[in-house]
Amino acid sequence: MTTPGSWRIGVDTGGTFTDLVAVGPGGDVRLQKVASTPAEPARATFDALQRSGVDPRGEIDSFIMGTTIATNALIQRRGAPTVLVTTAGFEDVLYIQRIDRQGLYDLQWVKAEPYVPRNRVVGVAERILADGSVRTPIGDGELQRVVAAVRRITAQHRKPAVAVSLLFSYVNPVHEQALAAALGEALPGVPVSISSEVAPIWREYERSNTTVMDAYVKPIVRDFAGDLVTELDAVGMGGWHGLLRSNGGHVAIPDATAKPVEIVLSGLAAGMIAGAHFAGATDTAKAVTLDMGGTSADVGVITDGELQFSGLFEVEFGLPLALPILDVTTIGAGGGSIASIDSGGLLKVGPESAGADPGPACYGLGGEAPTVTDANVVMGRLNPGYFLGGRMSLDAERAHRAIAPLARRLGLAPEDAADAVVSVSIENMDGAMRLVTVDRGLDYREFDLVAYGGAGPLHAVEIARRMGMNRVIVPPNPGLVSAYGTVIADQRVDRRITLVRRLDHATSGDLPAILGRVADDTVAELRSQLRRGGAAIDVTTYVACRYLGQNYEQEIRTEFGHVDRSFELAVPIGPEAADFVAKLADGYHATHRAAYGYEMRDQPIQSVYLGATALSPAPEVAIRPYAGDGVGATPVTRRVLASAGRWVEARIAKRDTLAVGEVLAGPAVIEEADSTTWVPPGFTALVHESQCLIIARNAAGDPP
DSSP states (O other): OOOTTOEEEEEEEOSSEEEEEEEOGGGOEEEEEEEOOTTSHHHHHHHHHHHHTOOTBTOEEEEEEEOOHHHHHHHTTOSOOEEEEEETTOTTHHHHOOSOOSSTTOTTOOOOOOSSOGGGEEEEOOEEOTTSOEEEOOOHHHHHHHHHHHHHHHTTSSSOEEEEEOTTTTTOOHHHHHHHHHHHHHSTTOOEEEHHHHOOOSOHHHHHHHHHHHHHHHHHHHHHHHHHHHHHHHTTBOSEEEEEOTTSEEEEHHHHTTSGGGGTTHHHHHHHHHHHHHHHHTTOSSEEEEEEOSSOEEEEEEETTEEOEESOEEEETTEEEOSOEEOEEEESOSTTEEEEEOTTSOEEEEEEEOTTTTOOGGGOSSOOSOBHHHHHHHTTOSOTTOBGGGTBOOOHHHHHHHHHHHHHHHTSOHHHHHHHHHHHHHHHHHHHHHHHTGGGTOOGGGOEEEEESSSHHHHHHHHHHHHTOSEEEEOSSGGGHHHHHHHHOEEEEEEEEEEEEETTSGGGGGHHHHHHHHHHHHHHHHHHHOSSTTOOOEEEEEEEEEETTOSOOEEEEEOOOOOOTTOOOOOOOTHHHHHHHHHHHHHHHHHHHHHHSOOOTTSOEEEEEEEEEEEEOOOOOOOOOOOOOSGGGSSOEEEEEEETTEEEEEEEEEGGGOOTTOEEESSEEEEETTEEEEEOTTEEEEEOTTSOEEEEEOTTOSOO
16 A cells, blocks of 8 residues: 555656656556657656556655657757847858868768748847947847837747847846847747857857757747646646756756756656666666667766766757757667668668657558568567567567568578668667767776667677677666656756856956855755755856867866755865866866877866756665566577577576576577567676676677
């Protein structure tokens, strides 16, 4: 019998499946995976909730969701018709973009289209200088002209939005605030986003594009959040209701609509949070996380036991999102990724996906294109009768029919063509993993691979073998890990301010005081959002630096500052401040050397921005372990294609029957309701006390 307020529910809505994890008293866990309903995202959520058997009336402590609603609006370009208001003379800021090219030698490459067409850009006669002084104020007549121009444009569209991004507004926001007030009064119901609130950073293109993204998704997120709150109220769900942010923290659903661009990477963040949790549970300090679902694969990195963050993410090449986010690389390599032959006659896998509807051919829902999932069915690695724990059957004959035309064009047997599809998909993920390791000065051979998502464990060991990585860690219920990540996510607020200053100048002595004020403001914002009064808050601070003359910067964490219930921050002053700056410089030299292999101690260092993160840790979640008795490893076998032309008899085990400490030698297939793990010949899987599978190469190496 449960007690009121005892259940914590996490939901992850993906492009193919919607996952729900409910953790109750005594570690009781309810798990559900249902097909997503892209047209009505909330419908799949409440279908999963109903199937879980958890009564929403009075038994809920919290309900937190990771959603792709904003992500999909950007990727599919189904956002609001948006107007950009910017400083006169800079109307082409979204179209000039940056000098970067996706393909350096691709003469046919075309820049991505901005989210705002040129005829929806309005210039305003104003100018604030770099020091914040006003050179050209906005007169009343100019303000009225701009409002009238915006009104004419928005009147032609349904559910429009407005983005305002003026030069140097991050130093002095007075003009943006005046425009926001005038537009809000003249256009009630039309959301307005201003860059000084959304992304108060220098680099006008990145700031402008981020603000446009915020406005572009705001009406859609508001509608989604409104519908979700209505549905939650309709079922009588109590507790605290939140959405996950891209920085890995959660926020109350109504607050998320104020700055919806912060939830663009919501689902990706959930998986990385859980991945870091399970890495820690297995004493893994260095790990690459791989979340392979039905539509995409998301790759992140953990160093020294901590997730890595970035200040920039590109939803499409050349269209940056400039906010503090978990550092993740996404590629179109999921179970539903479609295999095809390109114009050069080469096999290509993704980024196009069959999604949830119609899905892979083996779903029997009308899909005919060959996918990675179909290839795994043909290879015998997926059990057609145990997909989703037997709730859904896969049609092996349809999978073979989908692969057959591809095989004929490649001149291969269908089984070998299926192996080629999986190999290309693995190669794609290999490339993404090198981006988050080698390209950042990290040796992936020193890392373990934490694999989850419905399709991650099926391919993880092959990836690790190709890259020479140490071990593969597969969490319990890997297909539901992202939903679990929402359950254990902390409350978090990030703030940044621009401060371009040489560290060797005398004025650098006030850096700690400025950083302290940023930290105080960050704590105050989080305190206003806390779901539990009196909860402890921790603060970390950082300074982004670069060598004078460089284009880009690196963040250096500073070690002065811890906030507890008193919300007081210790800021070094006087001689301590000078020591702080010296330590900051040493930290930057070391960070630069780690990333690029050298440092320039005779070169002045320049700060670019300061930041703070305030964190209120989530309560611990206890999960009752599997009641495995070892019978899962009884000798039931199935023919599986281990590699091209090489069939093996693989042992089949149900994961929930494996006992802690049990060892299973490959070739083996470990099945569970939400995922399948493939252990190739030459590898061994151990059931760790954390309930994770730890898969490592045998001492003798791969068999011949």
